[in-house]
Amino acid sequence: DAKTTQPPSMDCAEGRAANLPCNHSTISGNEYVYWYRQIHSQGPQYIIHGLKNNETNEMASLIITEDRKSSTLILPHATLRDTAVYYCIVSNAGGTSYGKLTFGQGTILTVHP
């Protein structure tokens, strides 16, 4: 699986948009970009994933650049409950990777009042 690079930490004011970047310059054509978050002592929570088109769901938006070498997770109106570690993962999570996700260190997002 391709490796990802994320900033170790970011801050955001409550109510503002949180934009979390991720670089994945070695991504291959059949690899998806997944975002998960993990609140202390809980299991990782799925946020969103995409292949090459931008995606939006009730939690967030995922913007993938045209060359697919980077992406941005957008939380449109951050709340204190969004404080967590955010993981960007690229994986062909089916197929030959058989559901394997390779987690890096992630970005610690702190939302301030």
Added chain:
Amino acid sequence: DAGVTQSPTHLIKTRGQQVTLRCSPKSGHDTVSWYQQALGQGPQFIFQYYEEEERQRGNFPDRFSGHQFPNYSSELNVNALLLGDSALYLCASSWLDSGNTIYFGEGSWLTVV
């Protein structure tokens, strides 16, 4: 619709003992993966089961073994426990198909003393 469920939530074992952790996948999912998360680290892939067979394995010793049952539930067994096996053990489930969402349970906290 129940998500991924794991048991027990917490347990304490002595060095040299054996432990069995259990996982029920999300309804409709046929694939189960196990991860180990040491304190302060991201989850590390242990192995994945599909059709009752181990399909892919991470860099873990043979002391770590598993099983998948016909109802898709799974067990993780760890023999000859070491202090370093103390961690959060996470179960994840999905369909075996590229790009599908992988959901995690809340994990089982194992402390080896």
